Structure formats: structure tokens, C-alpha cells
Amino acid sequence: xxxxxxxxxxxxxxxxxxxxxxxxxxxxxxxxxxxxxxxxxxxxxxxxxxxxxxxxxxxxxxxxxxxxxxxxxxxxxxxxxxxxxxxxxxxxxxxxxxxxxxxxxxxx
Amino acid sequence: xxxxxxxxxxxxxxxxxxxxxxxxxxxxxxxxxxxxxxxxxxxxxxxxxxxxxxxxxxxxxxxxxxxxxxxxxxxxxxxxxxxxxxxxxxxxxxxxxxxxxxxxxxxxxxxxxxxxxxxxxxxxxxxxxxxxxxxxxxxxxxxxxxxxxxxxxxxxxxxxxxxxxxxxxxxxxxxxxxxxxx
Numbered sequence: 001x002x003x004x005x006x007x008x009x010x011x012x013x014x015x016x017x018x019x020x021x022x023x024x025x026x027x028x029x030x031x032x033x034x035x036x037x038x039x040x041x042x043x044x045x046x047x048x049x050x051x052x053x054x055x056x057x058x059x060x061x062x063x064x065x066x067x068x069x070x071x072x073x074x075x076x077x078x079x080x081x082x083x084x085x086x087x088x089x090x091x092x093x094x095x096x097x098x099x100x101x102x103x104x105x106x107x108x
Numbered sequence: 109x110x111x112x113x114x115x116x117x118x119x120x121x122x123x124x125x126x127x128x129x130x131x132x133x134x135x136x137x138x139x140x141x142x143x144x145x146x147x148x149x150x151x152x153x154x155x156x157x158x159x160x161x162x163x164x165x166x167x168x169x170x171x172x173x174x175x176x177x178x179x180x181x182x183x184x185x186x187x188x189x190x191x192x193x194x195x196x197x198x199x200x201x202x203x204x205x206x207x208x209x210x211x212x213x214x215x216x217x218x219x220x221x222x223x224x225x226x227x228x229x230x231x232x233x234x235x236x237x238x239x240x241x242x243x244x245x246x247x248x249x250x251x252x253x254x255x256x257x258x259x260x261x262x263x264x265x266x267x268x269x270x271x272x273x274x275x276x277x278x279x280x281x282x283x284x285x286x287x288x289x290x
Contacts (some may be wrong), residue, residue, distance in 0.1 A: 031110060032176075032180060032183070033109045033110070033114070033176070033180055034110065039246030043114065049183075051183060052163070052164055052179070053164050053176070053179050053180065053183055055164070056165055056179065057164075057176075059165075060176075070133065081165075085165070
């Protein structure tokens with residue numbers, strides 16, 4: 001499933017510089033150093049963190065997108081960096097567990 | 109990082125890479141404030157490089173686009189309501205008094221404070237990996253002090269390398285013994 005498909009399932013785009021990117025699996029975590037070593041390439045990464053380091057970690061771990069749970073959004077300057085670095089970012093009102101449940105259904 | 113001791117390792121490695129002959133790792137606890145300072149006499153940074161150092165997309169490495177040591181330390185202390193400051197004098201500006209100083213202030217009573225962790229292991233790992241550079245470690249809390257200076261060890265040991273097995277084991281137990289009374 002591609003990242004842009006999520007827009008049809010209640011996820012909103014914050015910035016989608018690479019909408020065709022395929023999602024393979026999900027990682028949930030907020031401690032960035034932990035995520036850095038454990039999220040796998042092409043994972044959709046669900047977090048409630050929203051600082052510049054999130055964009056850097058998404059680049060390093062090569063995740064397919066960042067999904068901000070519980071209605072978290074990005075400040076403008078960070079959104080612009082995400083766009084410039086080719087990092088897809090979406091947001092949802094759902095908590096991480098419920099967002100993962102939606103993804104679980106879609107990724108079957 | 110789950111523990112500040114891992115941040116210490118990361119930042120002190122930068123000092124060694126900057127060619128420091130002495131890297132000081134200082135922890136000071138007072139009431140609910142923990143101050144971590146890492147002070148080196150390495151090559152330092154120019155103001156241009158210093159400005160970019162907390163930007164996660166900046167790095168001194170060539171193998172990856174982003175360097176996360178300082179950005180993660182900054183995040184870790186700011187999450188507790190504290191702050192990080194970095195000052196540096198480049199050897200191109202002052203060939204004698206150069207180096208970098210990183211200071212991070214943590215509020216230990218904040219719920220997002222990550223524990224200090226096994227700082228003894230971090231110090232031992234640093235000495236083991238870099239036996240030819242010197243480290244001064246000092247952790248103070250009120251009247252209590254844990255301290256170790258590899259320059260003093262070197263004088264006693266003469267030609268025995270600091271990373272020989274017996275020396276490393278001794279350093280570890282010496283530090284742990286001091287923490288026993290801390």
C-alpha cells in the first residue's frame with residue numbers, strides 16, 4: 001500500500017513529498033534514539049513527537065512516513081524541512097494503538 | 109537515549125575525534141538540578157560550524173546526512189525544562205586555548221527526566237577505546253564526590269597501557285567503590 005492511500009482512511013497529509021512510497025509494516029515509538037536503531041526501512045512510524053529530530057530520524061531509519069497520532073501537528077519550519085528532505089508526514093486524531101489497528105487492516 | 113550515560117559516551121567520542129588530549133566529564137547534582145559538562149581541548153569549531161551543531165541534519169561524519177549526538181542531548185534536557193549550551197574556540201582562531209564545552213542542565217524532578225544510567229560503564233568504555241588520551245571524570249552531590257583522573261593513573265602506571273585488562277578492571281571497581289558511599 002502506498003502512503004497516499006492513507007488519505008482515504010481518515011489520515012490527513014501534513015506534507016507528502018513522496019506520496020507513492022510503499023508502506024511495509026508499522027513501528028510505534030517516541031524515544032528517538034530507540035526508534036533510530038529499531039524502526040525498519042519502509043515502516044510507517046507512529047509517534048507523538050513533533051520536533052526537528054523526528055524528521056532526521058525518519059531520514060536515518062528510512063521510514064516510508066511519519067504518522068503523528070492524537071492530533072499532533074508540525075510547526076511550519078519543521079513541515080518545510082520534512083518537505084525538503086522528502087519525508088512524508090501525516091496526522092490523525094487517533095491514538096497510536098488505534099491508528100496501528102487501521103494500518104493493520106489495510107496492510108493485510 | 110534511554111539513559112544520560114549513553115549521551116555522555118556519544119558527546120565524549122566527539123571530543124576524542126576533535127583531537128582532545130584531555131576530556132573532562134563533570135556531573136554536578138544540586139537539589140533537583142543535574143548539570144552535565146563535557147569540556148575538551150580539541151580542535152574546536154568555527155562560529156559557522158557551531159551554529160549548525162544542534163541541527164540534526166548537520167554532521168562531522170561523511171557517512172550519513174545527520175548527526176544526532178548533540179540534538180538528542182538538547183532534546184533530553186529540554187524535555188525536563190532544562191537547556192543545553194555549547195561554546196567553542198577553534199584552533200584556527202586561538203592556537204593555544206582551543207576546545208569545546210557542552211553543558212546540559214536537567215531538572216531531575218521532571219517526569220520526562222531519563223535516568224543517569226550506568227555512567228561507570230560509559231567512562232570505562234571511553235578509556236578502553238582511547239587509552240592514549242586523558243579523561244577527568246568528576247561527579248559531585250553535596251559533599252559526596254566520585255573522581256578519577258587518567259593523568260594521575262598514568263604517572264603511577266608508567267608504561268602500562270590504560271586499556272590493559274587489569275587496569276580497566278581496576279578503574280571500574282575503583283569507580284564503583286566510590287559510588288558505594290555516594
